[in-house]
Amino acid sequence: MRVALLIEGVRMSPERGTGTWFDRLAEGLREHDFESYVLAGSGVGAGARGRWLGVHELALRGRRPGGRLPGALRRRQYGRAYEELVRALVMPGERTAFGAGLYRLAALSREDGALPAFLASAHARRTLERAWRSPGADTSAGQPLVCDVLVAADLLEQCLRPLSAPWYGAGPGGLGGADLCHVVGGGPAALPALVAKQMHGVPFVVTEHGLHLREQYLGYRAAPYRWPVRALMLSFFRALTEETYRQAAILTPGSAHDQQWQRRCGADPARTRVVHEGTPAVARAAAGPEPAEPTLVWAGALEPGRDTELMLHAFARVRAELPAARLVVHGEEAVRGYRAHCEAVAERLGVAGAVEFAGRPESTARAWEGATVVVFSALSQHSPRLLADAMLSGRAVVSTDVGVVREVVGPTGLLVPPRDPQALAGACLALLQDEERRARLGLAGRLRAQERFAVEPVIAAFREIYLELVSQWPAFPAAAGGGAGARPRPFARPAEYWLADRRGEGLEGTEGTEAGGDAPEAAADRPGALAEAV
Incomplete structure (x- = not known):
C-alpha cells in the first residue's frame, strides 16, 4: 500500500533506515511504499530521495508563498471562513466550529490557491481584529492591541500554510491517492491529513513521542509575545489537537503517560494504542566493569526542572556515609547561570571536590560506563529515551517517581519521591553498598528495555495497524465513482x-x-x- 508520512521540522535521510524513527519504520516495512511530506523550517530544498517513493517539502516560516489576492466575492468567502475559525478560538461557546472553518478555508484554497495571499492581506487582519475584540470573546489574558493583531495574523498565516500545499490531488504525489496517512508528531503536520480525510476520505494514524500540545504550552512560557498572542496561539493548538484526535483512525502515543494526556484532550481510548519508540541501541553491548571508586552518574539538561540541586543534596548525604563516593554530572547548561548555581551549592555542601561537571558526553554509552549507579532526579519525565538508554547499559537505575519513569523502569530500579534528598540518598546508598543487588537490577533493567524498546515490535505493531485500517476503510477513496451516492467498498x-x-x-x-x-x-x-x- 502507499503510505504518506507527514512530518514537521525534520529533513529526510538520504537512505532509509539510517537515522530517525520513521526512517527505521520505512526500512522495516519494505512491503509498503512510503512517500514523505515534510513541513520544514524556513528553507525548502529538493529533499533526499534515497529509496523513498518521493519527498515533498513545504516551508512553515520565512517568505510567504506567492499568489494573487482573491477577488471581492472570493475575499468575502475567505473572510467568512477565517472569521468562523478565529471565533472558534476566542469564543467559548463556538469551539466546535473550528473544524468547519478549517475545512472551508482548505476547500477555497483548493479551488483558486489564493489562501496564502488572503492570510497576508489587510482584510484578514481586520477580520481577526473584529472577531478578537467582539463582545463575549475570551480576553482573560488581556485586551489585544494593534501590535498583537499584527503578530497573531503572521503566526496564524504560518500555521495555516499546509492548507494551501499542492498535495491534495488524487494523482501521483497527491494525498488523495494514498491508502492512508501517518502523522508523526502531531501539530501542523496533522493539517494535511485532516484535509485529505475531509476531501478524499483517506484515514490517518497519529504517532506522538512527546505530545505536541504539551510542548507548545511549555514553549510559549518564554515566547517573545504578549500574553494575548500566546493565549490565542495556544487556543489554536488546543483546537487543532482536539480535532486531530477526533478525526484520527488510530492514535499511537509513545507511552501510557502520553496516552493519559491524550485522553484529557478528548482522545477515544478505543482508538488509542501505546507503541513504544524503538531504538537500535538495544543491540549495543552492556557496559563493562564498574569503576574502581563508587560513582554516581547523573545525566540531563542543567535546568531547574531536572533538579540537579536535589542530586547534590542527596550526594552530600551519601558522602557522609560513604566518603569514597564520587558524582559525575553530564549535561549542558539549559538555563543561563544554573551550572554556576549548582557549583556554588556543591561548594556550600562541602562536596565540590568529589563532584565533576563533565559537560556533554561523547556518547551516552560512554557516560554509563563510568557509573556504578545511574541516577535521575527530575521533577518531570515525559520521554523514556534517556531512561531506556541507561537501562540498556546494564547499570542499576535510581530515579524520582515522576512521569513515565514507573512505566519504563518498573520493578528493575529504585524509585523515590521527588524533592526528597534523604530518600534519594538512601536508595543510592542501598545500591552502592550491595554489589549483588546492583548486578541483578542492572541485568533485569537491560532485559526489560530490550523487550520494550526493540525496533522489531514497533515494526510489527504498525504492520498490524496499517492492515487493520485498509481492511476497514474504503479502498481508493479518492477515485470512487459509480454515480451519485455510490460508496467505495473495502477491498474493492x-x-x-x-x-x-x-x-x-x-x-x-x-x-x-x-x-x-x-x-x-x-x-x-x-x-x-x-x-x-x-
Missing part, C-alpha cells in the same frame, strides 16, 4: 489485481479478457470472485 479490488503486470497493463486486450474473462475491476463486483481466485 480482487487479489489477482495486485498480481497482474501493472507496468505493461498485462490484462488489457488479452485473449482471456476478450473471451469473456472478467476484467480486474469487473471481477470485484462479481459475487465469489475473490473466493474463486483463492
Whole structure:
C-alpha cells in the first residue's frame, strides 16, 4: 500500500533506515511504499530521495508563498471562513466550529490557491481584529492591541500554510491517492491529513513521542509575545489537537503517560494504542566493569526542572556515609547561570571536590560506563529515551517517581519521591553498598528495555495497524465513482489485481479478457470472485 508520512521540522535521510524513527519504520516495512511530506523550517530544498517513493517539502516560516489576492466575492468567502475559525478560538461557546472553518478555508484554497495571499492581506487582519475584540470573546489574558493583531495574523498565516500545499490531488504525489496517512508528531503536520480525510476520505494514524500540545504550552512560557498572542496561539493548538484526535483512525502515543494526556484532550481510548519508540541501541553491548571508586552518574539538561540541586543534596548525604563516593554530572547548561548555581551549592555542601561537571558526553554509552549507579532526579519525565538508554547499559537505575519513569523502569530500579534528598540518598546508598543487588537490577533493567524498546515490535505493531485500517476503510477513496451516492467498498479490488503486470497493463486486450474473462475491476463486483481466485 502507499503510505504518506507527514512530518514537521525534520529533513529526510538520504537512505532509509539510517537515522530517525520513521526512517527505521520505512526500512522495516519494505512491503509498503512510503512517500514523505515534510513541513520544514524556513528553507525548502529538493529533499533526499534515497529509496523513498518521493519527498515533498513545504516551508512553515520565512517568505510567504506567492499568489494573487482573491477577488471581492472570493475575499468575502475567505473572510467568512477565517472569521468562523478565529471565533472558534476566542469564543467559548463556538469551539466546535473550528473544524468547519478549517475545512472551508482548505476547500477555497483548493479551488483558486489564493489562501496564502488572503492570510497576508489587510482584510484578514481586520477580520481577526473584529472577531478578537467582539463582545463575549475570551480576553482573560488581556485586551489585544494593534501590535498583537499584527503578530497573531503572521503566526496564524504560518500555521495555516499546509492548507494551501499542492498535495491534495488524487494523482501521483497527491494525498488523495494514498491508502492512508501517518502523522508523526502531531501539530501542523496533522493539517494535511485532516484535509485529505475531509476531501478524499483517506484515514490517518497519529504517532506522538512527546505530545505536541504539551510542548507548545511549555514553549510559549518564554515566547517573545504578549500574553494575548500566546493565549490565542495556544487556543489554536488546543483546537487543532482536539480535532486531530477526533478525526484520527488510530492514535499511537509513545507511552501510557502520553496516552493519559491524550485522553484529557478528548482522545477515544478505543482508538488509542501505546507503541513504544524503538531504538537500535538495544543491540549495543552492556557496559563493562564498574569503576574502581563508587560513582554516581547523573545525566540531563542543567535546568531547574531536572533538579540537579536535589542530586547534590542527596550526594552530600551519601558522602557522609560513604566518603569514597564520587558524582559525575553530564549535561549542558539549559538555563543561563544554573551550572554556576549548582557549583556554588556543591561548594556550600562541602562536596565540590568529589563532584565533576563533565559537560556533554561523547556518547551516552560512554557516560554509563563510568557509573556504578545511574541516577535521575527530575521533577518531570515525559520521554523514556534517556531512561531506556541507561537501562540498556546494564547499570542499576535510581530515579524520582515522576512521569513515565514507573512505566519504563518498573520493578528493575529504585524509585523515590521527588524533592526528597534523604530518600534519594538512601536508595543510592542501598545500591552502592550491595554489589549483588546492583548486578541483578542492572541485568533485569537491560532485559526489560530490550523487550520494550526493540525496533522489531514497533515494526510489527504498525504492520498490524496499517492492515487493520485498509481492511476497514474504503479502498481508493479518492477515485470512487459509480454515480451519485455510490460508496467505495473495502477491498474493492480482487487479489489477482495486485498480481497482474501493472507496468505493461498485462490484462488489457488479452485473449482471456476478450473471451469473456472478467476484467480486474469487473471481477470485484462479481459475487465469489475473490473466493474463486483463492
